[in-house]
Amino acid sequence: MKLSKATDYALHTMFHLIKKESAKPIGVQQLAEYQDVSPTYLSKILTKLVKAGMIESISGAQGGYKLKRNKNDISFLDIIHAIEGTTPLFECDFHHHEGCLIQSEIKNAEEKMNEHLRETKLIDLVKKEQRLS
Amino acid sequence: MKLSKATDYALHTMFHLIKKESAKPIGVQQLAEYQDVSPTYLSKILTKLVKAGMIESISGAQGGYKLKRNKNDISFLDIIHAIEGTTPLFECDFHHHEGCLIQSEIKNAEEKMNEHLRETKLIDLVKKEQRLS
DNA sequence: TTAATCATGGACTTACAATGTCTATGATAT
DNA sequence: ATATCATAGACATTGTAAGTCCATGATTAA
Ligand code: SF4
Ligand code: SF4
Numbered sequence: 001m002k003l004s005k006a007t008d009y010a011l012h013t014m015f016h017l018i019k020k021e022s023a024k025p026i027g028v029q030q031l032a033e034y035q036d037v038s039p040t041y042l043s044k045i046l047t048k049l050v051k052a053g054m055i056e057s058i059s060g061a062q063g064g065y066k067l068k069r070n071k072n073d074i075s076f077l078d079i080i081h082a083i084e085g086t087t088p089l090f091e092c093d094f095h096h097h098e099g100c101l102i103q104s105e106i107k108n109a110e111e112k113m114n115e116h117l118r119e120t121k122l123i124d125l126v127k128k129e130q131r132l133s
Numbered sequence: 134m135k136l137s138k139a140t141d142y143a144l145h146t147m148f149h150l151i152k153k154e155s156a157k158p159i160g161v162q163q164l165a166e167y168q169d170v171s172p173t174y175l176s177k178i179l180t181k182l183v184k185a186g187m188i189e190s191i192s193g194a195q196g197g198y199k200l201k202r203n204k205n206d207i208s209f210l211d212i213i214h215a216i217e218g219t220t221p222l223f224e225c226d227f228h229h230h231e232g233c234l235i236q237s238e239i240k241n242a243e244e245k246m247n248e249h250l251r252e253t254k255l256i257d258l259v260k261k262e263q264r265l266s
Numbered sequence: 267t268t269a270a271t272c273a274t275g276g277a278c279t280t281a282c283a284a285t286g287t288c289t290a291t292g293a294t295a296t
Numbered sequence: 297a298t299a300t301c302a303t304a305g306a307c308a309t310t311g312t313a314a315g316t317c318c319a320t321g322a323t324t325a326a
Pocket of ligand 2: 226228229230234236
């Protein structure tokens with residue numbers, strides 16, 4: 001019942017990419033450094049974001065990562081789903097009948113959380129933070 | 134980002150205890166059998182529910198577990214918190230400033246889910262199920 | 267009072283997923 | 297050509313969930 005560290009890294013990286021958005025990509029070296037994580041491991045994580053279509057990677061010298069999707073559309077849920085997957089919070093092994101009330105109630109609760117995470121865009125926090133400084 | 138099997142066991146046990154509520158306790162042997170789990174392991178889990186004040190245990194022959202709190206008050210969240218603990222979904226290692234917006238947004242989302250889980254009482258599902266049969 | 271029946275807690279082991287490393291490979295700019 | 301980058305596969309490491317085993321103490325029934 002906890003979000004993984006990988007999600008933590010992905011979130012902070014996305015915030016970084018949104019704040020410093022530019023045509024030039026940012027290398028994983030730099031992205032990894034301030035988060036105190038190894039570049040290869042962070043690359044593995046970011047590849048998931050690439051496959052989700054959120055960012056793109058540029059190989060070769062002067063390569064790195066940059067935003068692909070419109071930065072105004074990217075929500076917390078997008079990132080969490082890309083990293084953690086979309087398996088429901090609760091799954092029983094028996095499945096002893098369809099339309100199980102336990103499973104559907106927990107699914108309802110999870111959906112309440114997801115709604116909030118879907119509505120909260122990263123760009124909003126960036127702007128809020130800039131107003132405060 | 135998944136609920137543990139222990140929570141699964143705890144939930145089903147609580148449903149069982151509510152459905153079959155009586156003055157006589159039910160042995161862990163019986164509770165474990167239909168869930169296909171070892172009695173000693175289930176006992177460990179149920180002990181957490183005892184410490185949370187939800188059920189009580191009676192030692193000795195003819196002993197077992199029975200409800201303690203009013204069965205109308207017991208919610209999904211009570212059980213989940215008793216088993217999983219109450220550590221937040223997201224905690225960063227750096228804590229580089231107070232009032233972090235990332236943490237507070239995820240906490241907000243989590244609270245939306247918890248509200249729903251708090252409002253949903255086990256007894257409601259039991260009654261709903263009985264109406265359907 | 268004795269024996270059988272119960273829950274409990276400690277010390278384990280086992281299983282598995284998250285986390286992380288190392289290295290070879292292929293792409294690209296200079 | 298060469299240095300710089302991301303990528304992916306094959307590992308190693310860590311941590312936590314899941315489960316076992318057994319000794320202990322409580323309680324009841326005989
Ligand atoms: S009641 Fe629902 S969660 Fe429980 S075993 Fe049946 S289908 Fe699974
Ligand atoms: S921004 Fe928030 S979550 Fe990220 S390191 Fe700072 S305090 Fe932690």
